[in-house]
Amino acid sequence: MIDSHTRGGGRITVDERADASGDALQTVITDVGDLSLEAAVGDFDLATLLTQVPAPVTALNLDACRIRFHQQLAASLLELEATMLGVRAAALAYRQAEKGLSEVFGGLLDSLGYATGRVIAISLPVLIPVALAVGSQVVVVTKILDATGLDEAIAKRFGIDLGTTKAKAEEALTRLVFEHSDASGAVIEHVLPGMIVGFIGLPPAVLDTDADHAFWPHDSQSMTIWLLAGANRFGLLLPSDVEVWKAEGLTPPHETPPQDLEDLYAREAGRHHGADSGQVRIEEIVGADGTTRYIVYVPATTDWSATSGDNTTDMTTNVQGMAGNDTVMREMVRQAVADAGIGADAEVMLVGYSQGGITAGSLAADPAFLADVNVTALMTVGAPISDFPIGPGVDVLSVEHEQDLVPDLDGNENPATANWSTVTVDYDPEELRRAPSLTDKTDAELDDMFASAGAAHSSAAYAASIALLLRAGHPALSRFTANNSGFFTGDLKKTRDYQGRRKHT
Structure with missing residues (x-):
């Protein structure tokens, strides 16, 4: 069976269970306290007191029993109160410890980067000078080996193919980064900002800020803004306006609503397979x-060039979206809607996968968009969207692979x-x-599909x-499907497809 774990969506956490136990104990304490009060009042009932006159010895024994009863009841109430307070304190300590561990770990990585x-x-x-000397030597030697054919001689004599070795090294590095995506995300969120702050000589205290700005890098989003600013100076990843029009769909329209989440x-x-530029589809x-x-289906990336061409689903949209900026794809969805x-x-x-998830998630958190569009549900796949403050009125399902770096590019887990x-999901090719x-x-x-x-x-x-x-x-x-069953039943009345193109001034 495929291995996975789930956060959020109404699942009860340890601290929530403790809080619920505390509430239950409080109810028991209140009930017992009420009974104790009623019993104390009953002790002074006139009819009860009059019945004690004919049998004074029995009355004394009864009084002694009542006294022990009230003492033991008071002791039980105190124990229940102490237990309830202990349970609530445990819940608070759990939350603080979890928060503290996260802050301590993040602080250590900040310090390492700094x-x-x-x-x-x-x-x-x-x-x-060392990098220039070594780098130039490597380049020169590589060119000489390639021009003279000595690289082939080395491969035959020693069994070392330099080209293959380089490709394997790059593949191994990529695999390491993806397979340890949580660590890679932590590096992006903490180590890299710390390195930049340390390199330019700012005080390390600036890394502790939670402010929503990019005056200096202090998290993955501010790092992206700095990267974007640097790229823009070289004419890369530049924003633009977009032209949107109705188009023939990349795939034929369906006759019925989707049957399930797989469909x-x-x-x-x-919306993006085999396309130079993705399309938005509305059913x-x-x-x-x-x-x-x-x-509303939002397409994923189709162009990885850092130069902004006509394509709307390109690297520029990715970086601009991760930086929290408006993008041509956001505008394309707005115009299509x-x-x-x-x-x-x-x-x-x-609904969005990868870049489509970034676009969809950012729109689901955009007050201006939500003022005109009643977004009630959002499904993202393989998308980093934890930085987007999506409100409680939107039912969200996010699917991620444990070994996928992309959802961890924002450096945080989605809110639970x-x-x-x-x-x-634990990505397991044999299971898949x-x-x-x-x-x-x-x-x-x-084999070819899962080799990368x-x-x-x-x-x-x-x-x-x-x-x-x-x-x-x-x-x-199952919960997401049941909560949003109206999107999976009924009649599919109309399908609209939209294409976009960047407009360059």
Whole structure:
């Protein structure tokens, strides 16, 4: 069975269980206290007192028993009170310890990055000449070996293929970064900002800020803003306006609403597969009760060039979106929603994979967008969206692979709230091979599909994971489907597809 763990979505945590136990104990204490009061009042009942006159010895024994009863009852109440306070203190301590461990670990990584940055800054006069000398020698020797054919002679004589060795080294590094994505995310969130702050000589205290700015790097988002500013100076990753129009869909429209989450994600994946630039698709669904709902599918990355061309689903959209800026894809979705005539009261589900998830997640947290569009549900796959403050009115399901670096690029875990479930799947190629969606693949095709170090982020791998989770009856997927059943039933009345193109001034 596919291995996964879930955060949020109404799942009860240790501290929540402790709080619930504290509440239950408080109820018991209140009930026992009321009974104690009633018993004390009963001791002074006139009829009871009069019955003691004919039998004074029995009355004295009865009084002694009542006294012991009240003493033991008072002691029990004190024990219950102490237990209740202990349980509540344990819940508080758990939360503080969890928060403290996170802060201490983050602080240690901040310090490590800062120290590294200071060492680099101090050693720069020595490092630059050494790097130039070594680097130039490597380049020259490589060119000589290639021009003279000595690289082939080395391969034959010693069995060392320099080109293959370089490719394997790059693959090993990529695999290391992806397979330890949590550590890589922590490096992005803490170590790299610390290095920059240390290198430029700012005091380390600036790394402790929670302020939402980018005057200096202190987290993954501010680091992205700094990266973007540097790239813009060289004419890279530049923002632009966008032109949007209705287009023929990359895939034919469906006749019915999605059957389940596997079908929903398959339709999302069809918004970018085999395309130079992805498309936005909007499905209009009318339920049996006459309620109209819309599913908005947002495409993933199709172009990894750092130069902004015509393509809307490119690297520029990725970086701009991660920096918290508006993007051409956000504007493309806004224009598509407006053209589709989606009313402010109609329920809307946003669906996005990778870049599509970043766009969808940012829109689900955008007050201006939500003022016009009633987003009630959001499904993201393989997307870093923890930085987006999505409100409790949006039901969120996020699916991530444990070994996928992309969802960890924001350096944080998604909030574990009642309305937000994050299912993290242990990426296992041997298990994924059993997915129904891959039964038509040969062993050679599957080997090639899962061979890449970054295969954990592939759309096919996520499709397989979602299919296996569904067949296992995963509770988070079942909950999301049940809560949003209106998007999976009724009649699919209309499908609209939209294409976009960057406008350069």
